[in-house]
Amino acid sequence: MRTVRAILSGVLAGAALLASRTASYADMAAAKGNYTIFCVKCHGDTGKGNGSAAETLTTKPRDFTDCARMAKESDDILFKVIKEGGKPNGFSDEMKPWSNAFADAEIKDLVGYVRTFCNK
Numbered sequence: 001m002r003t004v005r006a007i008l009s010g011v012l013a014g015a016a017l018l019a020s021r022t023a024s025y026a027d028m029a030a031a032k033g034n035y036t037i038f039c040v041k042c043h044g045d046t047g048k049g050n051g052s053a054a055e056t057l058t059t060k061p062r063d064f065t066d067c068a069r070m071a072k073e074s075d076d077i078l079f080k081v082i083k084e085g086g087k088p089n090g091f092s093d094e095m096k097p098w099s100n101a102f103a104d105a106e107i108k109d110l111v112g113y114v115r116t117f118c119n120k
Helices: 003-025 028-045 068-073 075-084 104-118
Strands: none
Touching: 028 104, 068 104, 075 104
C-alpha cells in the first residue's frame, strides 16, 4: 500500500508540474502568430536574428537558437525586454517596447515560443 501511495504521489506531482508549465505558456499557436507578424522581420523565421530588417540595425538581433546564451536569460528578463524594450533592461535600444501591442499573457506566451528555438 505504501508503494502505491508513493507512486501515486509521484504521478500527481509530475502532473501538477506539467500543468503549471502548460499554464505558463498557454497559447503557443497565438504566440507563433504574433512572432510571425511582429518579430520575424528582425529575429527571422527560425529565430537566428537574421530577419529582413536585421541588416538595417546597428545591433544584430538576438539569436534565439544560441542555446548557451539563451540559457543565461531568465523568462522574467525576456518578458521585461519584450514589454519595456531593450534599453531599460541593459539591451539594445533598437529593441522597442511592445507593451502597447500585447497583453502580459501574450508576452508570456511569446517568451515560451522564443524558448522553443532551443528545445532539443
